[in-house]
Amino acid sequence: MNLHRIDCGFVPLVDCAPLVVARELGFAAEEGIDLHLHPQPSWSAIRDKLLFGELQAAHMLSVLPVVMSMGLGAATDRIDALTVLSVNGDVIGVAPDLADRMHQVGVDRNTDPATGVGRALIAAASGPLRVGVPFPFSMHAELLYYWLSSLGLEAPRDLNVRTVPPSNMAEAIAAGEVDAFCVGEPWGSVAVDKGAAEIVLPGSAIWQFAPEKVLAVRHDWAEAERPMALRLIRAMWRAARWLGEAENRLTVSDLLAQPEYLGRPSELIDRALSGRLVLAKNGRPTRLRNFVEFYDCAATFPWRSQAHWIASRWAARTGADREEAVAVGRAAFRTDLYRAALQDIGVDVPGASEKVEGALSVRTEVASAKGEMFLGPDRFFDGKVFDPAETGTRH
Amino acid sequence: MNEANLRIAVVEADRDRALMIVDSLRDAGAHDVTVIGDATGLARRLEDISPDVVLIEISNPNRDVLEEVALASAPTERPVAMFVDKSDSQMTRAAIEAGVSAYVVDGLRKERIKPVLDAAIVRFQLFARMRVELETTKAALAERKVIDRAKGLLMKARGLSEEEAYALLRKTAMDQSRKVSDVAHALVTAADLLG
Numbered sequence: 001m002n003l004h005r006i007d008c009g010f011v012p013l014v015d016c017a018p019l020v021v022a023r024e025l026g027f028a029a030e031e032g033i034d035l036h037l038h039p040q041p042s043w044s045a046i047r048d049k050l051l052f053g054e055l056q057a058a059h060m061l062s063v064l065p066v067v068m069s070m071g072l073g074a075a076t077d078r079i080d081a082l083t084v085l086s087v088n089g090d091v092i093g094v095a096p097d098l099a100d101r102m103h104q105v106g107v108d109r110n111t112d113p114a115t116g117v118g119r120a121l122i123a124a125a126s127g128p129l130r131v132g133v134p135f136p137f138s139m140h141a142e143l144l145y146y147w148l149s150s151l152g153l154e155a156p157r158d159l160n161v162r163t164v165p166p167s168n169m170a171e172a173i174a175a176g177e178v179d180a181f182c183v184g185e186p187w188g189s190v191a192v193d194k195g196a197a198e199i200v201l202p203g204s205a206i207w208q209f210a211p212e213k214v215l216a217v218r219h220d221w222a223e224a225e226r227p228m229a230l231r232l233i234r235a236m237w238r239a240a241r242w243l244g245e246a247e248n249r250l251t252v253s254d255l256l257a258q259p260e261y262l263g264r265p266s267e268l269i270d271r272a273l274s275g276r277l278v279l280a281k282n283g284r285p286t287r288l289r290n291f292v293e294f295y296d297c298a299a300t301f302p303w304r305s306q307a308h309w310i311a312s313r314w315a316a317r318t319g320a321d322r323e324e325a326v327a328v329g330r331a332a333f334r335t336d337l338y339r340a341a342l343q344d345i346g347v348d349v350p351g352a353s354e355k356v357e358g359a360l361s362v363r364t365e366v367a368s369a370k371g372e373m374f375l376g377p378d379r380f381f382d383g384k385v386f387d388p389a390e391t392g393t394r395h
Numbered sequence: 396m397n398e399a400n401l402r403i404a405v406v407e408a409d410r411d412r413a414l415m416i417v418d419s420l421r422d423a424g425a426h427d428v429t430v431i432g433d434a435t436g437l438a439r440r441l442e443d444i445s446p447d448v449v450l451i452e453i454s455n456p457n458r459d460v461l462e463e464v465a466l467a468s469a470p471t472e473r474p475v476a477m478f479v480d481k482s483d484s485q486m487t488r489a490a491i492e493a494g495v496s497a498y499v500v501d502g503l504r505k506e507r508i509k510p511v512l513d514a515a516i517v518r519f520q521l522f523a524r525m526r527v528e529l530e531t532t533k534a535a536l537a538e539r540k541v542i543d544r545a546k547g548l549l550m551k552a553r554g555l556s557e558e559e560a561y562a563l564l565r566k567t568a569m570d571q572s573r574k575v576s577d578v579a580h581a582l583v584t585a586a587d588l589l590g
Contacts, residue, residue, distance in 0.1 A: 041453075041454045041455065041456045041458075042455070042456050042457075042458045042459045043459055043462075044458045044459050044461070044462055044496075045453050045454070045458060048453070048491055048496065049491065052484070052487065052488050052491050053488075054491065054492075072466070073462060073465055073466075074461065074462055074465035074498060134459065135459050135462060136462050136463050136466055137462070162438065162463065163438070163459050163460045163462060163463045164460070165456035165457060165459055165460070166456075167456055168434075168456065168457075175435070177435065177436065
């Protein structure tokens with residue numbers, strides 16, 4: 001069979017695993033795709049190369065397709081998310097001196113971890129809190145704003161979220177340019193090993209089921225090359241299912257460790273994959289629940305309610321028209337293509353395209369095409385619930 | 396300053412490269428060019444300079460910091476967007492292929508940006524070519540080293556002259572339809588394994 005070449009960009013992070021697995025384990029080839037993976041130095045580079053056709057597909061921050069369709073950022077166009085590649089996986093780290101002050105203040109263990117750690121962080125901070133994130137349009141930034149503003153910090157007065165490339169994060173915190181960061185793995189662990197930071201909280205403590213990365217393509221490409229888009233979705237789904245098998249974990253760490261992917265020790269990569277992170281230099285690994293998820297609980301499904309949440313957060317922050325933002329943002333999550341791709345091969349898919357976000361505290365069975373679908377805990381730390389049906393059209 | 400002159404910021408850590416870029420921009424007009432070598436606090440530096448155009452290599456991870464500048468919302472800040480000419484996307488594509496991206500302030504006319512971007516594209520194409528040449532030279536050197544080691548091993552183990560050792564490597568490579576360097580590599584690896 002002649003394989004159809006697809007050039008796909010990725011940023012060397014642990015959560016590019018589905019792409020690497022799809023290529024290396026042959027899931028892409030099974031769908032007739034010759035998947036070429038190209039490492040990219042930044043999210044803006046990946047976006048521009050996607051827009052100008054050097055890449056047909058890309059590993060992308062889940063927030064980016066939504067805000068690009070809203071017209072935000074230095075280059076905009078319609079970009080679609082075909083499937084979610086990963087859920088959760090970010091860590092929040094603070095400079096060692098700030099961590100010491102937090103310990104002196106004391107973290108309240110009688111509340112949820114995000115509230116306890118957040119209050120200690122706010123009490124220990126001197127002046128406005130400066131937090132580094134990899135990109136302004138990212139789940140990292142969303143989680144920070146959600147978490148700290150809910151605990152009383154007002155941006156930009158008390159909270160200054162600024163962009164720092166992940167590869168510079170350890171240096172930036174060591175040089176005192178930022179007090180804390182929210183970043184994806186392995187960069188949090190790299191900063192810990194350098195003694196530049198302590199990990200104080202996983203992102204999943206703020207939102208238990210936050211879509212982190214998606215597989216993105218140009219909207220016009222998805223329309224013109226629909227059969228190829230469906231094949232990509234199937235290849236990614238099979239790769240995710242393989243990633244979901246616990247016995248494959250060490251193989252994944254070894255694959256990602258290769259110089260053409262992350263070029264980092266597999267032990268470092270395995271911390272995120274196993275959810276056992278070293279939180280402080282020379283510390284013992286600590287088990288973090290739901291640290292990162294590739295497959296279970298419909299992790300790959302691009303829920304329109306997730307896009308809705310992202311669009312309404314950005315509309316509120318920029319003063320954009322909420323209804324319009326929500327309409328274009330939701331359309332960027334291609335639930336329709338996902339369903340078309342997977343129903344063909346008998347995979348169970350959710351019956352609905354949106355859900356109430358933050359309503360589940362335990363694994364719950366939900367309505368689906370075949371009736372075998374479970375969703376995982378997806379609560380926000382403050383217990384609030386986001387119902388798109390209520391918030392979407394209210395004036 | 397002449398009204399036609401643009402304030403240009405070049406984000407480039409390598410001093411020599413920065414100077415070459417500045418030179419080629421001077422040829423494109425009497426612009427006011429500032430080089431930012433140290434990307435620490437890049438967003439703040441750009442606020443101080445308040446450039447009309449920012450040039451930065453696409454492979455520079457600090458490009459993502461410029462997105463923050465693009466978000467500037469206060470009335471005193473000047474919104475910056477990546478320069479994309481919808482009527483002539485060829486130029487933007489050429490820039491991306493050459494490895495340079497330009498961010499321009501809102502409302503700047505295309506005719507004023509074009510000469511600057513053209514000059515930058517030419518310069519960055521040259522950098523890209525130089526990099527390819529450097530990598531080719533490096534690879535050739537590494538290959539040379541492996542072949543020399545393999546020759547040495549053969550000379551020692553089989554008592555051959557240098558020419559004979561090379562001839563044997565070449566013949567083996569031809570028989571197996573492989574490259575001489577691949578055969579040399581296999582031999583060196585085997586010798587290392589056998590100690």
